[in-house]
Amino acid sequence: LSDPFFYVRAVHFAATLLVAGVAFFVVCIAEPAFRTAKDGSRVAGVVRSRLTFLAWLALALAVVSGAAWLVLTAAAMSQQPPAEVVSQGVLWTVLSSTTFGNDWLARFALACLFAVLLAPGLSQRRIESRPVKAALVIVAAAFAGSLAWAGHAAGGLGVEAIVHPAADALHLVAAAAWVGALLPLWLLLQAAASDGGSLAVARTATLRFSTLGMAAVATILATGSINAWCLVGSFAALAGTDYGRLLSVKVVLFFVMVAVAAFNRLGLMPHLVADGHPAATVTALRQLRRNAAFETAAGAIIIAIVAVLGTLPPASHASHHPVYGGIPADASFQHIHTGQGMADVMIEPGRVGTTRATIHLWDDDFNELDAQAVTFTLTPPAAGGKPLTRPAVQDADGAWVVDGIELSQPGNWTVTVDAVLGPGNRLVLEAPIVIDPKQ
Amino acid sequence: MRTLILIVSLLLVPLLPNAALAHAFLDHASPLVGSTVAAAPHEVALWFTQDLEPAFSSVEVTDAGGARVDQGKAAVSANTMRIGLKSLGSGTYRVRWHALSVDTHTTEGSFTFHVGGP
Numbered sequence: 001l002s003d004p005f006f007y008v009r010a011v012h013f014a015a016t017l018l019v020a021g022v023a024f025f026v027v028c029i030a031e032p033a034f035r036t037a038k039d040g041s042r043v044a045g046v047v048r049s050r051l052t053f054l055a056w057l058a059l060a061l062a063v064v065s066g067a068a069w070l071v072l073t074a075a076a077m078s079q080q081p082p083a084e085v086v087s088q089g090v091l092w093t094v095l096s097s098t099t100f101g102n103d104w105l106a107r108f109a110l111a112c113l114f115a116v117l118l119a120p121g122l123s124q125r126r127i128e129s130r131p132v133k134a135a136l137v138i139v140a141a142a143f144a145g146s147l148a149w150a151g152h153a154a155g156g157l158g159v160e161a162i163v164h165p166a167a168d169a170l171h172l173v174a175a176a177a178w179v180g181a182l183l184p185l186w187l188l189l190q191a192a193a194s195d196g197g198s199l200a201v202a203r204t205a206t207l208r209f210s211t212l213g214m215a216a217v218a219t220i221l222a223t224g225s226i227n228a229w230c231l232v233g234s235f236a237a238l239a240g241t242d243y244g245r246l247l248s249v250k251v252v253l254f255f256v257m258v259a260v261a262a263f264n265r266l267g268l269m270p271h272l273v274a275d276g277h278p279a280a281t282v283t284a285l286r287q288l289r290r291n292a293a294f295e296t297a298a299g300a301i302i303i304a305i306v307a308v309l310g311t312l313p314p315a316s317h318a319s320h321h322p323v324y325g326g327i328p329a330d331a332s333f334q335h336i337h338t339g340q341g342m343a344d345v346m347i348e349p350g351r352v353g354t355t356r357a358t359i360h361l362w363d364d365d366f367n368e369l370d371a372q373a374v375t376f377t378l379t380p381p382a383a384g385g386k387p388l389t390r391p392a393v394q395d396a397d398g399a400w401v402v403d404g405i406e407l408s409q410p411g412n413w414t415v416t417v418d419a420v421l422g423p424g425n426r427l428v429l430e431a432p433i434v435i436d437p438k439q
Numbered sequence: 440m441r442t443l444i445l446i447v448s449l450l451l452v453p454l455l456p457n458a459a460l461a462h463a464f465l466d467h468a469s470p471l472v473g474s475t476v477a478a479a480p481h482e483v484a485l486w487f488t489q490d491l492e493p494a495f496s497s498v499e500v501t502d503a504g505g506a507r508v509d510q511g512k513a514a515v516s517a518n519t520m521r522i523g524l525k526s527l528g529s530g531t532y533r534v535r536w537h538a539l540s541v542d543t544h545t546t547e548g549s550f551t552f553h554v555g556g557p
Binding site: 073076077078079093094097098099100150151152153154155156157161332333334335350412431432433434436 | 463465471472474475490492493494495518541543550552553
């Protein structure tokens with residue numbers, strides 16, 4: 001958590017969801033609810049001005065944190081310190097010629113458009129114009145959804161290149177409509193509670209919020225499953241990697257929020273009727289407000305988790321550690337690929353002397369292969385050389401290891417991996433591997 | 440009950456096998472990683488598991504003494520990276536690659552190949 005990237009991402013996600021959430025809330029929930037206010041009620045004016053302040057604050061935070069995100073990403077891409085990135089024109093290269101940069105340019109344009117719409121659209125006055133309302137909703141959705149192209153979703157190939165970013169964009173829009181609108185809802189309920197005649201406003205707003213929320217929850221669930229499928233891939237990866245475990249915490253928090261929302265709808269909202277018991281109504285309203293604050297806090301924790309997840313290698317990649325972390329400079333590495341399966345063989349150090357071999361086995365789809373036993377053979381380059389055959393031992397990470405191999409000569413050795421996958425089911429892989437002379 | 444079944448089935452979706460990955464890992468290369476080739480290749484080609492950002496992806500090829508034997512700039516297109524080679528004699532060559540994937544993550548690695556007989 002000492003990484004500044006975490007804070008920048010968390011603030012940017014929160015600000016983006018909030019500004020989009022306010023826009024959705026004003027158009028779809030608050031304005032229709034204000035129509036039910038009694039004559040002379042001040043609630044609409046109070047809520048409009050607070051939401052306007054919130055929207056401007058969130059938009060400003062989104063732009064500032066977005067700029068910081070750009071600088072940090074450009075620094076990581078160019079492997080230069082942030083100060084150099086700004087002074088040496090790297091920023092423009094990132095903006096003009098990378099997917100992330102193009103997305104960021106588009107999002108900056110959307111932020112400007114947002115500001116233009118906010119000026120007349122969100123003020124103490126009511127939004128009259130339908131085109132302005134529609135534009136506000138569309139720009140809000142685009143601003144939240146376009147965050148998808150700044151992260152892991154941008155990386156797929158083939159079908160996934162379309163499905164994953166589309167699912168992620170919808171996920172973000174739905175999150176903005178629900179999580180981003182919780183704070184606005186809390187503000188509205190607060191204002192309605194301090195204004196005795198605004199029960200109808202609170203009731204309409206809560207009902208509409210709940211309906212919008214149910215659509216958002218369904219969307220989040222469906223698109224979240226697609227994202228998880230793309231980025232986690234297996235139940236083992238969900239339980240066995242930091243990415244998977246953190247994602248599980250996020251999912252649990254999400255279901256807690258859904259449970260609270262269900263209680264609001266089924267348990268509290270029936271009390272918000274005009275002819276209900278006044279004391280029960282006041283209690284229900286207070287509890288709804290408290291729950292909205294609780295859900296906002298849970299949403300904030302989820303956003304913090306998302307900020308961390310974006311910086312971790314997704315679970316579906318973690319198994320690639322040897323390649324992901326870079327192969328050590330003095331290692332010999334061979335990737336053996338056949339129709340039946342694959343092996344990554346690393347001999348470290350890859351030179352004459354005592355050395356160690358590490359073997360990772362995959363199936364054709366890069367899922368880890370479970371083997372019962374693995375035998376490792378190295379055949380020396382010279383004709384008549386005696387092959388070294390040794391059983392491999394599986395380590396805690398699932399890799400097969402052979403320690404203390406004595407390599408007698410440099411040159412082009414042949415490596416053979418013989419894996420027993422089941423009764424009568426063997427995988428034999430063979431390939432050349434270069435061994436350097438002794439240093 | 441129907442809703443419950445729907446929720447449970449959606450939760451089971453992540454358990455389905457997954458054929459694709461992100462992050463630019465080296466999928467395969469020509470000449471093959473660790474291989475011995477009889478004739479000197481004119482270029483090294485690398486295929487990655489993800490599309491690359493040309494502006495920030497690079498590869499260099501060096502001989503056993505550490506001298507550059509590539510033609511300078513790599514051509515990067517979608518998920519492949521290619522670099523031309525000077526004429527190579529027999530010996531072991533090291534390929535060092537640095538890739539920035541379109542999801543903004545960098546990966547790097549190296550491998551050797553051998554030209555000529557053992």
